[in-house]
Amino acid sequence: MRPFDYIAPSSAQEAIALLAENGDSACPLAGGTDLIVDLKHDAGTINLLVDVSCIPEFRGIKETPEGLRIGSMVTFGEIMAADVCREMTPAIVAGAHTIGAVQTRNLGTVGGNLVTCVPSADIAPSLLVLDARVTITGPDGSREIPIEEFFVGPRKTSLQPNELLESILIPQDALGKPSKFLKHGLRKGQALALVNAAASLRLDTDGETLVEPRLALGAVAPVPLRAIETEAFLAGKPATDAVIAEAAEIAVTEAKPIDDFRASADYRRQIIRTFAKRVLTRSVEIAKTT
Amino acid sequence: MATRTKDVQTDADELVTAREARAPAKQPLTLPADDPVAFPLQLPESKARLQTPAVGQRATRPDGRLHGLGQTQYIDDLTFPHMIHAKVLRSEHAHARIVSIDTSSAEAMPGVLATLTGKEIPRNSFGPTLQDQPVLADDVVRHRGDGVAAVAAVTEQIAADALEKIKVEYEPLRPVFDPLEALGDDAPRIHGGDTNIYASKVIKKGDVEKAFAESDHVFERRYQTQMVEHVPLEPHASIASWDGNGRVSIWSSLGRITLGREDLARTLELPQSKIRLIGTIVGGNFGGKNEITNEPILAMLSRKTGRPVKSVFTRGDEFVSSTIRHPFTMDYKTGVMNDGTIIARKIRIILDGGAYCSWTGTTIGKGSILAPGPYNIDNIHVEAYAVYTNKTTTGAMRGFGAPQVCFAYESQMDEIAHKLGIDPLEIRLKNAFSEGSSSPTSQTLQAVAIKESLNQAAQRFGWKEWQA
């Protein structure tokens, strides 16, 4: 790697000040599983890494009255090991589990995965279907936005210069909501998603009518996608195979997959159809048993 | 707040000075940094190693223990005083004439000790059967993995940075990537001459056309295979050290040192007695480490600098500049009787031969001989052609063409079985070699065990009991 400087500030404000002071030459460092790889290929303008991974405000998984707050610098390994996540947000744990392998999950962070903002980010679909909100901290204080507003374009988020992602909130009423995450890659271990998908939903007291259905898809559009039209179609409908099959067709039309060397857009559409069905069906099954 | 370590450095001059100043500063704290690592001294040997007779024992491997302890020394674990690092610049084009190479800016960089181009290699060609490959391309580049210049510098990073300073002017030539296109009359001739075919093989036994006419069924199918990389976990690595007697010692991950030394003697125009080639434990070969790669370059750079020179392939180098498995296009035509007896097989194979020959001679030979399968077939016609393309060099890889042809002959075997309603096991047993069978080259086979393996595997798998 070409030379750069490294600094590990101990607070968010210090980090923000350092970033502001150094402009384009500075870059925040989270787990490094993407950034260090990028720097090995091409450092671009970066000559200062501001290591934010140990900043206390960005760490820890906390149960709060508003919901479950996951620090942006919590690693995927920590999420998988946290009982509260395993019990209350199994789809997030499932998403985390499909990222890289043990070693990369011990380095990689939720915040890093979101800020990198690749369409295939495996942590994103589950957060989208659980109505997660993100807290952003910057020179002028903090702000909180729904996670879907965080994703702007490929590798582009709504973070303004010198802003950092502080934490992710899973709202109280989404905790324990029946949900399912699935991923399809080119192999089982260390796979990049060709398509990933998550759903969450509840059943009304009649045990049949879909309430608050959510469907999110990854690697099928410029950003991780919440399938709004599919959700609108499902809301209030009975949870039958036919309804889910029809919903899957709508999901296919909402997605904008691309052709690349990993798979064709046509194939991705097939997988979207299948996975939309599978995550919805599985979520219904979970809803029926809980 | 953690202390800020230093001002950001951008000036390469300063950097080298700063780095060299820093390098020896391994200040001991409780122990010197290079204190010996604890290792087991008094371990009992495993029983199988102590028993006689030795053959048939599940003896543990002596190198296995060292692997597990992290004590095996692969090339990259070796270091010598004053050792420097080399990197190779690779072609920007799949097919182009090199007009000029200017290494002066690279040479002027602080920390760069030498550069090298193909013109400086005493005899700039190598290859196990056909010496059609330059060590560093000096005239024409024939694929993107061709090296065009090398740099030796005090650190790997400086060597990598210096590569970017080398200016190569190319005159692009029309490339051809598809082996079938490369057979065409108007295809560019990658190595000159009047054809891109550089190796061929024919095997003829009996009369296939007559037998096809007599067959109850004739099956025809084209099968194709892809380009595959060996992926040894240890990338190619070597270190060369030229001494005051004009003798060069080379530590290499090469899997064949005797012939490797011959190759080196040829390219360096040195007597073999002046070359010592030392193989270490190799971190995976699979056929991919049976060619010299950077060894002559390192030898020359060591001679130029008077320093030991090391180079380790990046994973990218490993893919683009070492050899890979030949893609095969295989047309199979097979004549079969109603009872499943195969009486004729005609096979045409086109090997995507990549930019250079490498081990294609062995691959086309084995691929052709094995192509009819382990079956008694009286009438055989195999013809195979290896064709140059402007792609990665195809060479030896675990099986020399056998995995490719096996995919074809065994896929077709099942297709025949399916069509004729014969169990796949039975049709194989019906046609398989037995002791004394005649091979496609009319060799009388001995110690044949194909039917035994079929029956034993079917038994172990539960072939007859299987329910889908």
Next chain:
Amino acid sequence: MIKRGRGMACMWYPIGFTVAANPSAATVKVNTDGTATVLTGTVETGQGALTVLGQIAAQALGIATDDVHVVSADTDTTPMDTGAIASRTTYVTGNAVMLAAEKARDILFQAAAPLLEVPPDQLEARDRKIQVLGFPSKSVDIGTVAQHSETVLGAPSIGSASYNPPTVPMDPETGQGKPFNTYVYATQIAEVEVDDETGEVEVKRIVAVHDCGTPINPMLVEGQIEGGISMGVGFALQEEILFKDGAQINPNLTNYIMPTSLDMPEIEVELVDNYDPTGPFGAKGAGEPTAVPTAAAIMNAIHDAVGVRITSLPATAEKVLGGILELQAS
């Protein structure tokens, strides 16, 4: 839906180069305590060559594997060897080591014969002893014999030999000839599950039955077979170098997809009982052939599961699903 299928493939594979000479030489020296040193120019590339060569020398000398140290791969000290290629080490280098060890052993027999009062051809080397054939109680410790031979008789126990597989050139017109001295044989049977909505193929189990002649070290042979199968699984389903305008587009382990521990099936290995009189103690070889039939067996299993005949490798999920959809459409 998940569909199960099974498929078999068998194969044959030669040992050594095609016609071309591919000799190996070796030197074996028995130390004065009855241990031994082998010099070989081959290279340990992970297959366990040095362990196997040590076992072959030990067998010829009647000592244990651990009594033999194998020195390899230095052109200044070790003899000519064609190298770790063409599945030839056990057979070709192994024969050279066996022949060299027998020469060293014959020197010990010469030394032991007067001590045991029988002609040298009545002796055998076993259990770290030189003993009279059929009378194991009449024996001398091999170290004692080696010491006696070297320090009293002045005849150190050392032997050098070489081996090259005999071949007959192939006719240039017809290819007829004897390109190799021996071949190995094998059958592999794969069990797969195919997801008919994604095309994903999961190889659940592979039974591999291989002939390698006498297995000099069954554990190492199993290791070769298991590893060969992993390469076969990758060849069958995942691996492919892709190009755009002559440049590789996936020259890294992120995008060049090879099997991880999660992608490998359960593997069951058996060896065929076989003996090749031309090999060292009946051995042939094991390296490359292990990777040969796997892809074919998997393709046949895919066909059995979903009726799709894959004619170009690799059988990616996309390709398999394409075949399934085509079948459904027709």
Next chain:
Amino acid sequence: MMVQLTINGELKQADVPPETTLLKMLREYLNLTGAKLGCDVGDCGTCTVIVDGESVNSCLMLAARAAGSEITTIEGLANAQQLHPIQQSFEELGALQCGFCGPGMIMSAKNLLDKNPEPSNAEIRDALSGNLCRCTGYTKIIEAVADAGQAMNSAEA
């Protein structure tokens, strides 16, 4: 910058440029060459070491980040009398061939067995999926990890 680490129980330090990865520091500044460089981007796992109880790709972690951490490398597993049970099982069952993946593979196995002393076959496969091996098909490696787990449990019992 001066980086201090506790490696295999001993405090070590070296003055390294800030861009130095932990792998580079181990191999080039501390002469601990057990961890290997196989891909340099976190795909192959040959550089795996344990930092503060969690396995990581040391090629992706800056040495500066690891400052003050407790690090276990392959060199820290055996002592003068004994191989670590994982090393013992790997040797006896012939789990390594070329061995280049071995140090990383064994560190991943240790990371697993430290947390989960009785892993299932599926859990072992999952735990090793970040360590590529081209020689063994993982078969004997998986067997050896299970075997080592049993040995470690019976030693504790």
